[in-house]
Amino acid sequence: MAITDDATSATTKTTTLTTPAKLYGKDLSEYDDVDVESLLAQLSPEEITILAKEVDPDDNFLPPDQRNSYECTKEATGPLNRKQLIEHINKQAIETPDQPEFEPFVQGKVRGKKWVPPPRDARDIEAEEQIAIDMGEEYEHALNDATQEEIIDLAAILGFHSMMNQDQYHASLLNKGQPVGLGWDGITKSTQQKLFPMDPPNNTDVEESIKRVKDDDSKLIDLNLNNIKNISDEKLEQLFAALPQNEHLEVLSLTNVGLTDKTALLLAAAIEKSKTLRVLNVETNFISPPVIVKLVQALLKCHTIEEFRASNQRSAVLGNKIEMEITDLVEKNSSLLRLGLHLEFNDARHRVAAHLQRNIDRIRVKRLNQRK
Incomplete structure (x- = not known):
């Protein structure tokens, strides 16, 4: 008995079905005719409050205090006083303890990745070397042998702040180790003015x-x-x-x-x-x-x-x-x-x-x- 298998010659078709969106087992189209106002009227104030916390109405005409779920239960303290508000914020910031560090601070230990400056271009280095100022052996020898107080006083007179390092600069501002009358607060003597004779009177007849x-x-x-x-x-x-x-x-x-x-x-x-x-x-x-x-x-x-x-x-x-x-x-x-x-x-x-x-x-x- 010969059996013919028709399944081998059958054509397979794939069909994509779109399932309608549902809410609580019903299609959304069924809720179009529902009167929302009548439903809200049947709810108690407690149920409306719970509903308002779960739903954020996307309505720009509503004030923010009616749109968000946060409700301030504190009584009003009066009109806004900006000065007292800033003082209160500063007080809270001072009284709030800092968050403890998970890893204690160790001096000299680098945390994370240390920044390394990129290598400079050789052309920039050559350009700086070409414009370097040659002060001469006499001036270089004088600056090398100068004390810290003399360098600070010289920089104060000439206004060359780059001659000092950071410690010397701050020391000059505070006049640490400086004699009286030197440094930024010192008194500079003015150049003696030349005396010119008075113009003779006009004796024209x-x-x-x-x-x-x-x-x-x-x-x-x-x-x-x-x-x-x-x-x-x-x-x-x-x-x-x-x-x-x-x-x-x-x-x-x-x-x-x-x-x-x-x-x-x-x-x-x-x-x-x-x-x-x-x-x-x-x-x-x-x-x-x-x-x-x-x-x-x-x-x-x-x-x-x-x-x-x-x-x-x-x-x-x-x-x-x-x-x-x-x-x-x-x-x-x-x-x-x-x-x-x-x-x-x-x-x-x-x-x-x-x-x-x-x-x-x-x-x-x-x-x-x-x-x-």
Whole structure:
């Protein structure tokens, strides 16, 4: 009897079944229609508390004290006092004993893996050797024979902290083993100042100088009336009235002579007609900022003045408006090379300096062309 085995020709198929998620023996889909509010209403407060400890509601709108399971049973002690809180934390930290070490400390015993610095590159070592400072045999011999106190004192004077090791540095800070008057707290004697004699008084005869200006003396090129405080306004008016007719005076210095706005306006009118004046100095007087603007404006008509100084006047600060007016006038002046005025604002200083440099460069180029 022949038996045919069909199992050898059968095809085996593998089927993957997905088991639905279940909770307490039921599918999760069966809980969709359950009224959660009615179930919570049936629970007692103790059961709700137990449920809240096991479930953390993922709701950002709930405060943290209602989301976590920790409940503080202590009564409130009042508002937050940061100082008392920090003192309490420090007290708890001091009173809490340290955790005992499992292995006692032994001096000289290395615990764990000792750090070994990596080998340095030979090129770095050669570079350091090339820039090493050769102090010479005399200085090296002196430093080798110097005592610790002498090295500390020398480092304190020169500020070379690298000359000392750590023990010497801390000893210098505490002045250990140092004589009185040495070390960081020592008193350093200052260099004796040089005594310079006082400037001699200006003995220039004002009346004679005014007469020479009126007579157009060819030898009177530089007139210095600085620090002569007894010049009256009438004499200054006579001097300024004679300036337009003079054709030889080049330098006029009127520092600290008591110039006021009244006499300064006369000076402004005089320098407009001057033909040879190159340097005008009216520093340290009582000229107001608007009159200084008048003087700078007068320089536009006098094409010979190359240097004008008027700092240290009655008003220490000119102000933004006055400085901008002076800057605009200076930028229109093609002959002015130096200006002695304290300008507070950076814009005015930069513009004035740039324009004066352009005037200097233009005159230099003109001179070079004339030589060729």
